[in-house]
Amino acid sequence: MAKDGEKDGWKEFIWNPRTREFLGRTASSWGLIILFYVVFYIFLAGLFALTMYVMLQTLDDHKPTWQDRLSTPGMVIRPKADETFEIAYSIKDTESWDMYAQTLDKFLSPYNNSLQTQKNDECTPDQYFLQEDSGDVKNNPKRSCQFNRTMLEECSGINDRYYGYQEGKPCIIIKLNRVIGMLPGKDGQAPYVSCAAKRYKVGKNEWREDSDKIGELMYFPPNGTFNLMYYPYYGKKAQVNYSQPLVAVKFLNITTNQEVNIECRIFANNIPVGSERDKYAGRVSFKLRINTVST
Ligand SMILES: *[C@@H]1O[C@H](CO)[C@@H](O)[C@H](O)[C@H]1NC(C)=O
Ligand SMILES: *[C@@H]1O[C@H](CO)[C@@H](O)[C@H](O)[C@H]1NC(C)=O
C-alpha cells in the first residue's frame, strides 16, 4: 500500500489534476519563468554583441592593434629541407637534385622581373620606403619595391637553370620573416646575412665545427644585404604587393661526400640575434651533403 501511495505521489507531482499543476507549478507560473529566461538571455546576447561591436570599432584592418615588442624575425631557407634541415643529393643522380631546382623555380617565379615591374615600384635604394598615415587619413594601399629575380644573378635560375646543383655549387635562398613595422638598420646600414660553419655537439662537452669544409661562399645581392628600401613592412592588407627581399648564398667549393653543418645569421645593428627568449631567432641552420660517388 505504501508503495502505491508513493507512486501516486509521484504521479501527482508530475501532473496534479486537482490543482492543474505540472511539476508543482501552474501553467502561468511556468510561463512567467520561461518568459523571464528568454528576456534574460536576449539581454545577455545583446550585451555581448554590443561589446564585440565596440571592440571591433577600435580595430584597424590594416595594422595590428597589439604587437609583441620588436622581436627578432625568424629566417627560413629555400629549397626547404625536410624536418632534419638536410639538403642532400648526388650530382650524378639528376632526380636527387632536380626537385630542389623545381622548388626554387616555383619559389622565385613571383620575383620574375616582368611581374615585379608590373606590381611594384622602383624605389630609391639604401633608405627606408616610408608611407606613413597622416593621422586618421590612411595612406592605403601602400606601394612596394621591386625585388627583381635577376638581382640573384647566378642564383636566379635564369642563366643557370639548375642553380648550381648539377655541378656541386648549390644555391640556398634565405628570407627573413615579415615583421610589421620593423626597421632593421640603423645609421643607413642595411642588415646582411652571413653563413658559416655551425658548431655542433658530438659528445659530452665535445664540439665540432666544419669550418674547413664549407669552402668559399658567394652572396647575392652583393654582401648578402637586405636593402633598406624593403622596410618597413606595413602588413598584408595595407601593402598588397609586398615582395620579401631575398639573399642567395652559393657554395662554391664545399667539401663533398660529407655532411657539412652550416648556420646563417642576420646581422643588423638593431636586431639582437639569438636572444634568451628565442634562440632560433635571426638564424637558420641546415646540413648540406653533396655526393659525387655513387652510393
Ligand atoms: C618566371 O620566369 C621563368 C623563367 O624566366 C618562367 O619559366 C616562369 O614561367 C615565369 N613565371 C611566371 C609566373 O611568370
Ligand atoms: C627590374 O627589372 C626591370 C625589367 O628588367 C627593370 O626595368 C627595373 O629597373 C628593375 N628594377 C630594379 C629595382 O632593378
Ligand SMILES: *[C@@H]1O[C@H](CO)[C@@H](O)[C@H](O)[C@H]1NC(C)=O
Ligand atoms: C599591385 O599589383 C597590381 C598588378 O598585379 C597593380 O595593378 C596594382 O596597382 C598594385 N598595387 C599596389 C598598391 O602597388
Ligand SMILES: *[C@@H]1O[C@H](CO)[C@@H](O)[C@H](O)[C@H]1NC(C)=O
Ligand atoms: C660590400 O662590403 C664591402 C666591405 O664591407 C664594401 O666595401 C662594399 O661596398 C659592399 N658592397 C656593396 C654592394 O654593398
Ligand SMILES: *[C@@H]1O[C@H](CO)[C@@H](O)[C@H](O)[C@H]1NC(C)=O
Ligand atoms: C676547394 O677546397 C679544397 C679543400 O676543401 C682546397 O684544397 C681547394 O684549393 C679549394 N679550391 C678552390 C678553388 O678554392
